[in-house]
Amino acid sequence: MTVRLVGLPMYDFPEIRDASNAFWTLLANELRNRGLTDVPDELERPQNLPQFWADPALLFGQACGYPLSIGLCGDAQLVATPVYTAKGCEGPTYGSVLIVPAASNLKALRETRGMICAINMRDSNTGMNLLRSAIADQGGKAPFFSTVIETGSHRQSLLKVACGEAQLAAIDCVSFSHFSRIEPGVTANVRIIGETAKTPGLPFITAKQTPVAVVLMLRDALTAIIRKTPRAPCLDVLMLEDIAVLPRSAYALVMDLEKNAAAQSYPVLA
Secondary structure (H helix, E strand, O other): OOOOEEEOOOOOOHHHHHHHHHHHHHHHHHHHHOOOOOOOOOOEOOOOHHHHHOOOOEEEEEOOHHHHHHOOOOOOEEEEEEEEOOOOOEOOEEOEEEEEEOOOOOOOHHHHOOOEEEEOOOOOHHHHHHHHHHHHHOOOOOOOOOEEEEOOOHHHHHHHHHOOOOOEEEEEHHHHHHHHHHOHHHHOOEEEEEEOOOEEOOOEEEOOOOOHHHHHHHHHHHHHHHHOOOOOHHHHHHOEEEEEOOOHHHHHHHHHHHHHHHHOOOOOOO
16 A cells, blocks of 8 residues: 655644645545545644655645755645745745734844844745845845844744844744744734745645656646535635646746845845
8 A cells, every 4th residue: 555645734824724634625625526536634743844854755845946956856846836825925825924022122134233133044045045135135244133043934934023032033924924923922022124026935845756647636636626616614714715736947036046145145134
């Protein structure tokens, strides 16, 4: 029997985990109805994301555009790009909001020079790459910040800024919309001073080994459950409005921003 892996690790916050599980149940049932066998009943909660993304048994997962672009997802295939209703999304593209402590007098990115920045991970598009690009476009040079703290997640970066341990973070707009609903007491302690450029959103992916017929089945099944009326409540919780099928070349913009930052003498966020 084929052992398949499925997971939605990118927005798997505990408060919306039931909605993620319900979404997978809908998709799994739709795949079974279309004749796909050995469809897992439950989502994986992977700790090692590059290993999960590159696993040849991956049937359905979600990744970040930067790891996808720099090879941390192996040769994973694109299935589709989600279209979210979160403020700041435009079709299948999205970006980050730049946040500072609500009590601060900071009004612009340039004013955070010499301060402490929190990022989720060095291989994050929204937490690092888009922020690096924004600083480079303003003529920033390293060291721009006094310290860059790597927190491990957007949620932790939000908390660092909210409590004043950092003065700036870039939080992807979908995550920030979730946090505004599930942690209003925390988001009330930060203030948005700007937005970054937009790139294609977090892609749904499958392993290189997944047959083309199954990739097409995944797309059709996603479309069917998302566009079905009445809408499943889990879709509104996840803010999932639709999907778009983009060419792999659409994600070249992620690396273009990195190249442009390097060309402007700001190759590393620092």
